[in-house]
Amino acid sequence: MDAREQEKTKSLDANMRVPVNSDSDLEWHSPLRAPFRITGLPWLEQDGVYRRLPVRPNHPLRPEVDRLANFTTGVQVRFRTDSPKLFVRVGLADKAVMYQMPATGQCGVDCYIGELGDQRYVNTARFDMAATEYESVLYDAFPRQMRDITLNLPLYQGVKELWIGVTAGSELKEFPDFPSTRKVLVYGTSITHGACASRPGMAYPNILSRSLPIEFVSFGFSGNAQGEPELAHLLAQVDDPALLILDYEANVPSMQRLRDSLPEFIGIYRERHPGVPILVVSQIRMAREAFDEGARNGREERKQIQRATVERLIEAGDANLHFFDGSDLLGADYQDCTADGIHPSDLGYSRIAKSLEPVLRELLAFEFLIQS
Template sequence: MTDTQWHSLPDTRFQCHGLAVKADRYHRLPESGKDLLPPGVVEQARFPAGVRLRFVTNSPRLWLRCQAYSLAKDHGIDCVVDGVYWRTVILKEGTTDEVMVFQGLPEINRQIELYLPHEQEIDLQAIGLKTEAEISAAEPYIDELPLVFYGSSIVQGAGVHLSCMSYPAIISRHLNRDFVNLGFYGAGRGESEVVKYVANCPASALVLDLGKSYGRQSAEVYLHMLQQLREAQPETPIVAITPIFSSRECFDLRFYERSEMIRDVMRRAAKGFDNLMLVEGEALLGEPDWAGLSVDGLHPNEKGYDDIARRLLQVLKRCLTS
C-alpha cells in the first residue's frame, strides 16, 4: 500500500450521519442514560444501523481500517459510489483489518457512502486514500432535519444482507434526505423512556413502525407514545404504520390473531391526531407480494424492502410537502 495516506476517524471531512456515538466503536445511544432504557434496546443499539460516512474524493483507491466486536452474520460495511452499490466489506470478529474497497480507478471526483452494519458491532478507525488525494464534503441533503424511523426489526433491516438496502436507507437516497434508524428488533415496544429519546431527535418526519414486536399491549401504550411525540414536536408530521403481512399468519392462528389485534390497536390509537397519517402495513407488503420476498416468512429480503420503500415513498412525499 505504497502512496497511501491514512485519515483517522472521526474527521469532519468524512461526515457521519445517523446519530452515531463514537467512542471505541460506533453505537446509536450515548453512554449516559443507558441504564434507564430496556436491556433489549441497549443491546440492539450496539449495532450502527443507518449510520453512514459520506465524502467526495478523487482517490483511485479506498482502504478501510476496521475492527469488529461481534460476528458478521454475512453483513458488513456497504460501499455506495455515486449512488451505485459497489461492494460489501465483511469483517471478522476480534481482528483489526485493513481492507481494500477499490483501487485503480480514474482520478475523478466520486461521492462515497459507507453504510455501517445493521447487525454487527464495529469500529471504523481510519480511511486510506492516495496520498494528497482531494477530499471534500458530500452533496448536502435537501433538509438539515432527518427522517427519524422508530420501530422493530423491520426498521433495523432484519432479513437483508446489505445494510444500504433497509427501507429507511432506500427512501433516504430517493428523497436525498438524511435519516436516523432507531429500529431495535423485538425491543421496539413503545416504552415511555425510549419514546422520550426518539422525541428528542429533531425530525422532518417521524415514522413509527413497531410492527409485531409491539406484542399484546393495550392501545393506551401506543396512544401515550403518540401523545409524547406530539407534545415534543407539535408541527412534525407523523406516519404510523401497522404491521406488514407475514406468511406465518396463513398457518399460525395465534400469530394471525395477534397481528390483527396489533393492527386494530394502532388504528384506534391514531384517531384524532392532527398531521398524522396512518399507513396500513399490508398495503406496503401484503399477502400477494410475499412469494420470493422473504427468507423466513417474517422479515422481507432486499426486494421486499425495496417494495416497501417505493410504496411508503409516496406517503412521505405528501407529508413533507403538505
C-alpha cells in the first residue's frame, strides 16, 4: 500500500489519524531530572543516556548486542501529576522498520495510571511511522487530580530525546517508592525483548512489573542472547539483584553451545552474587512444532540440557538455582498465541506473565518484598 492509499484508509476513520497538537498551554520536562524516576536502566546515573548496558563496558560486546542495548525495552518513566493533560515528545534513533510488529510496539510510548498493583492502561502515542521524531497526546481532558503515571518506552528502537508535557502550573511529584531497591533481571531472546507486542506495556517483563512491586530490568537482545560470558559479567555488575531469569535458549547457535554456556554463565554470576535466586526458563513452543517433529525434538533436547545442568549444579551445592519448563507457557492452543509462528502476540505475552507470576512470587517471598 503506497502513501496515498494509507492516507485514504486513515480518512475513513478519525480514530486512525495522527492528531496534530495545537495546545500551547504545556510545560515540557525532561524525565532525566527529578521528580521523574526511570527504571530499567542500571547505568543511567553513570552515563546519562537511555541505554540498557554501559556506554563503555569493561567487557567487549558483539556489535549486534551493542546496538540492541540502545533499544529501550523494559524502560519505564514513573511520576505523579495532577495535570489534566499528558503529552510526550520523542526523538528516536530510527523509524519503524519491522514487518511483523506494529509501529506502536517498536517506537511507541504507552501510558498506565494507578499505584503499584492497580495500574490501568490509558493510551498509546500516535505518530507518523516514517518519522523519527513525534509529539503525541496520551490524555487531554481528565479532571485535575493527582495520578500515578507509568510510561513504557519503545521496545525496538533507541530513544535519543524524551520530554513530558503537562498543563502549565501542574504539580509534579515522585512516584511512590518500591518496597525495596532490589531488581529482577531478565536475560533472553526476542521474546524477552518484546517481539511482537502491539505496544510496549505488553512485553512480558512489563506485564510482570504491574503485578509485582519491584523493578524489572529487561536484558532482552533480539536474536543475540547467546549466553556470552561478557553478558554474565555485565549483569553481575547490577547492584541489588533479587532474582536473575535466564531465558536465552532459542538464540544459542548449537546444542553444544547451550551445554557450555549455561554453567559458565551461572558460574560467572555466582562469583559476585552467590545467594541470589536464578531461574532458568526453557523455550516456548513454536507453531510449526505441531507439524515439524524435528523442531519439536530439538526444543525437547535443549530443555533437557537445561534441566540436567540445573539439577547437576543443585547437587553440587547451589540451593538457589531453579528450572521452569516453558513448554506450556502459551497453553494448549499455543499456535494462536503468536504473531508470526514464533513471537508471542499480546495474548501470548499475557499468558507467559500469568504463568510466571506465581513462580516469581515464591522465589521473591524470602526477600519480604511481595505480599502473596
